Amino acid sequence: MKANCQKTCRLCPAGGTATTASPGSGSCSDVATNCAANYGLCDNASYRDLMTQKCAKTCNRCSGSGGNTCVDSNKNCATWVQNQFCTNTFYTTDQRRQYCAKSCNLC
Template identity: 35%
Template sequence: FHQRRVLRSIKCFQYTDSALKCQNKYPNADCEKLFGNAVKVNTDTERPDNCFKNAAGVYNEPMKQLAVSICPLTCGYCCITPAYNCENKRNPRIACSTITPDMCENPTWKPIIVEDCPNVCGFCKEGVQFFFQFIFTYELPTNSDLGTCVDIAKDCAADISICNHIDMQDFVKKNCKRTCGFCNEASAECGNDPKCARWVANGYCTSSFYSDEMKKKYCGKPCKLC
C-alpha cells in the first residue's frame, strides 16, 4: 500500500483525489483494455494487477512505470507522475487546498500556483521556464485594469486571507480588487509602478496596444508622459 496515495479509514484503504487528478495519455477505454478497470476516488477497489505486475503475477517496476507514463488515471498513479510529484511551499501565500480547477487554468494565478502549490495543478515541471514566459507574456497590465473594479483573477474569494498577506499585496491590488476591497483606492495621475522598469524594457511605453491614459496611470514618469 506504500505505493498508493491513500486515506486510511476504520475498515479499509481508499484512493484520494490526489491519486486521480490527472488525465491518461491514451484514451480511457484503451487504458482499461491494457490495465483493467479504472480505480475510483473514495473506494477500496484494488489497483488492477496489470498496473504493476507482469504476466506471471509478480511485481514488475517497468510495468508500473509504463502505467505511470501512459495511463496514470486508470491505475491511480497521478500523484507520482512528474507533473504532480513534488512538494508545495512550506508556507504558501494561498492555502493550496482552496485552489479550484478554474484557478489552475487562469494565467493570472499561474505564477503564484507554480511557485507555492505546484502539485495541486500539475505544475511541478513548470518552474523557471514559466517564470520567464510570465514576464514577457502576462506581467504587463491589461486594459481591464483601467477604470474597472472587478476581480481579474479567477476565484479570488476561495481564500480571502490573501487580501491581508503581505507577500500578496501587489497581486491582490491588481487582480482581486473587488474581493479585497480596493475598488475605491485612488491612483496617481502620473504613475511609477515598481514593475515599470521591467515593463518599459519590454516595450510598454511605445506599445500601441496600451492607451496613453493607461501608460500615464501606471508608468507616466518612466515613460516621460508627465
C-alpha cells in the first residue's frame, strides 16, 4: 500500500504527491521542522493523521526502515495488554503496532 497507494493512504510528503521511493528504502523522514517540539501530538486523535504525514520519523511511524527499535509509544501498554488490547479484534494490527508494538510482540 505504501508503494502503490500513497495518496489514498495519506502517506504522501508535504507536496501531496506520491514518491517513487521503495518501501524500506530508509526514505522516511520528518517533513516539518517543528516535529520535536510537537512530539506530544503524535498520539493525539485530532492530530494523528497530520503528525503521521509531517513527522513520521519523530512519531515512530516509519515501518520497514530498519532504523527504528521496537518500542511502545504509549505509557499505558502494560495495562492495555492486561485488558486484551493485543488480542481484541476491535483494534487493528496497525493500531497495536502504533501504540504497543513491543508489548504486543509485533516487531
